[in-house]
Amino acid sequence: MxxxxxxxxxxxxxAAGCSTKTTGGTILKQSSGAFPVTISAANGSVTIASKPxxxxxxxxxxxxxxxxIGAGSQVTxxxxxxxxxxxxxxxxxxxxxxxxxxxxxxxxxxxxxxxDVAHLVSSLTKISIPVLLEPAAKTIDDSYAQIxxxxxxxxxxxxxxxxxxxxxxxxxxxVASAPKFTAPPTYYHELDNTFFSAxxxxxxxxxxxxLGLKNIADPADKKASGYPQLSAEYIIxxxxxxxxxxxxxCCGQSLAAVKKRPGWNQLSAVKxxxxxxxxxxxxxxxxxRIVDFLQLVENALKDLKQAA
Amino acid sequence: xxTISAAERLQAIPARRARKRAGWLAIGVACLGGAAALGLxxxxxxxxxxxxxxxxxxxxxxxxxxxxxxxxQEAILLQLRLPRVVLAGLVGATLxxxxxxxxxxxxxxxxxxxxxxxxxxxGLGATIAxxxxxxxxxxxxxxxxxxxxxxVAVSLAYALGRAxxxxxxxxxxxxxxxxxxxxxxxxxxxxxxxxxxxLREVYGWILGRLTTAGWHxxxxxxxxxxxxxxxxLAHRRLLDVLTLGDEEAxxxxxxxxxxxxxxxxxxxLSTAAAVAVSGLIGFVGIIVPHIIRLIAGTSYRVIxxxxxxxxxxxxxxxxxxxxxMLAPAELPIGVxxxxxxxxxxxxxLRNSRKML
Numbered sequence: 001m002x003x004x005x006x007x008x009x010x011x012x013x014x015a016a017g018c019s020t021k022t023t024g025g026t027i028l029k030q031s032s033g034a035f036p037v038t039i040s041a042a043n044g045s046v047t048i049a050s051k052p053x054x055x056x057x058x059x060x061x062x063x064x065x066x067x068x069i070g071a072g073s074q075v076t077x078x079x080x081x082x083x084x085x086x087x088x089x090x091x092x093x094x095x096x097x098x099x100x101x102x103x104x105x106x107x108x109x110x111x112x113x114x115x116d117v118a119h120l121v122s123s124l125t126k127i128s129i130p131v132l133l134e135p136a137a138k139t140i141d142d143s144y145a146q147i148x149x150x151x152x153x154x155x156x157x158x159x160x161x162x163x164x165x166x167x168x169x170x171x172x173x174x175v176a177s178a179p180k181f182t183a184p185p186t187y188y189h190e191l192d193n194t195f196f197s198a199x200x201x202x203x204x205x206x207x208x209x210x211l212g213l214k215n216i217a218d219p220a221d222k223k224a225s226g227y228p229q230l231s232a233e234y235i236i237x238x239x240x241x242x243x244x245x246x247x248x249x250c251c252g253q254s255l256a257a258v259k260k261r262p263g264w265n266q267l268s269a270v271k272x273x274x275x276x277x278x279x280x281x282x283x284x285x286x287x288x289r290i291v292d293f294l295q296l297v298e299n300a301l302k303d304l305k306q307a308a
Numbered sequence: 309x310x311t312i313s314a315a316e317r318l319q320a321i322p323a324r325r326a327r328k329r330a331g332w333l334a335i336g337v338a339c340l341g342g343a344a345a346l347g348l349x350x351x352x353x354x355x356x357x358x359x360x361x362x363x364x365x366x367x368x369x370x371x372x373x374x375x376x377x378x379x380x381q382e383a384i385l386l387q388l389r390l391p392r393v394v395l396a397g398l399v400g401a402t403l404x405x406x407x408x409x410x411x412x413x414x415x416x417x418x419x420x421x422x423x424x425x426x427x428x429x430x431g432l433g434a435t436i437a438x439x440x441x442x443x444x445x446x447x448x449x450x451x452x453x454x455x456x457x458x459x460v461a462v463s464l465a466y467a468l469g470r471a472x473x474x475x476x477x478x479x480x481x482x483x484x485x486x487x488x489x490x491x492x493x494x495x496x497x498x499x500x501x502x503x504x505x506x507l508r509e510v511y512g513w514i515l516g517r518l519t520t521a522g523w524h525x526x527x528x529x530x531x532x533x534x535x536x537x538x539x540x541l542a543h544r545r546l547l548d549v550l551t552l553g554d555e556e557a558x559x560x561x562x563x564x565x566x567x568x569x570x571x572x573x574x575x576x577l578s579t580a581a582a583v584a585v586s587g588l589i590g591f592v593g594i595i596v597p598h599i600i601r602l603i604a605g606t607s608y609r610v611i612x613x614x615x616x617x618x619x620x621x622x623x624x625x626x627x628x629x630x631x632x633m634l635a636p637a638e639l640p641i642g643v644x645x646x647x648x649x650x651x652x653x654x655x656x657l658r659n660s661r662k663m664l
Contacts, residue, residue, distance in 0.1 A: 194520055195520075220635075220637035228634075229637055229640075230637060231351075231352045231631050233351050233353045233389065234636030237353040237384065238636075250506070250508065262523065
């Protein structure tokens, strides 16, 4: 059963990927789109009768995507973690502990969520509220597919395809202009101050891989969780050339804080000041801002190349 | 002739006991030394044992440093591995002797260092620090907040334990501890849910963390742990008297309430300090004292010193497993101790009637 649904998801993503290409080539469709639409989302096929005007987003990434494709004015409520963009109508709704009754008070005609926690999908379906599940992306192509899907669901197909095209173009430009190295530069992506990290098999790891960086966390991932906790000894031994801190907001980390850790002043990245603070939110989501992040990584690479 | 030998034999009993005790203590110290050496020589990064040894003895005065460790390797050894082993030892010893002290004070073989709500209080304190302070300051504040939380919880349990009819019995204290624990855990969970973005940090703390151990952690807990251990060791004979029951002990002229209060305060203070830097490491406080009871006898004069050596050795080894089993990834130490602790706990439960 699980495998079947996984296959369906894959097919849906493939289909979404294909349609992106076609609409990207011929910008003919009107922004309003044609309703009713049926969308093959992660939770199966979802029919949306008319252009939704009261969307509830329980996923910070989906919120960013909806606003980026111009569907922001249709969004009535977003969850307590959706802090971007600033004009998003933040509420006390939770995506971790969703309360269906609380969601229903906003009279949504579409709910977007990233996780089907506590039978969220079936509960909402019971009270005839359509739900789109847009789970954590594994690759950037997954992100494109989700943007396209949200475009179809909200009547913003052409804006969605414009966004996808512009993301693709920007990424191509960054990748093309990135400095080349004979040996791939090593990096350490820190998720919190107890040294949890993300490997190349994760979404964020796949973004670094676009620029040919080598992840020091990869050998640590025997459990294949993608998010191993590294030992301090190993990090110091591995001596990554660049350190990316994805724990500036959660745990207040910075170059100064890293310098104070026992033994860390030995690291060449710390000595050279190549400890790059990131916005925790941007790198833990799979939204359009991931391109800004890629730009930051490229800047760090240019800096590294210059120093060499 | 027979009478003489009987008298000699009677005289020989305490001497033999003392010899046996000294023997066990020697074994305990040897175990601790072995565990510490293993902890220092083995790690996710290979360091040549000979060089490690040379480096370590060079810390002593008048010994020249002839080791060939690079600056990086030296940092790994002296700033990461050594403080981690020392901290694991201190925390293991603390949890073990506090566990034994609680078991003695409450005459309950299942009592552990977290019995009176120390863990829940520390958890609440740490969560408050994480949730309500600016991210940068919370990591400095966390040990202090955890320590304060643990003390508040234990004091509350102690105050509540007397509430009913003015009598503070061991059972009413334990029940009060359970009430405080549930209440504090509920508060902590509530706060966590309110600020779910801090979930990861709180969770990481609960699982136990020696990952980030440094010398400042060691210095932070050393005074509390030393004083706590000294006070409890000084009461080891009185804890033996308590095993007879409150009435018998009172009849022998021991102020049971006072002894219990002092021992519980000392154990709670040490536990609070340990929990503040290491998070919640379960089962050490139960399994170590019980292993010692099984192998070396039930007198607290034997149990308490052995708890310090074997407890330290046990946690150093558990931490060694935690950092090498999945190397270069870490396995939370709470998982390691519970993995070995839970099955043992079941065995203790099965035999607890006999052991009471």
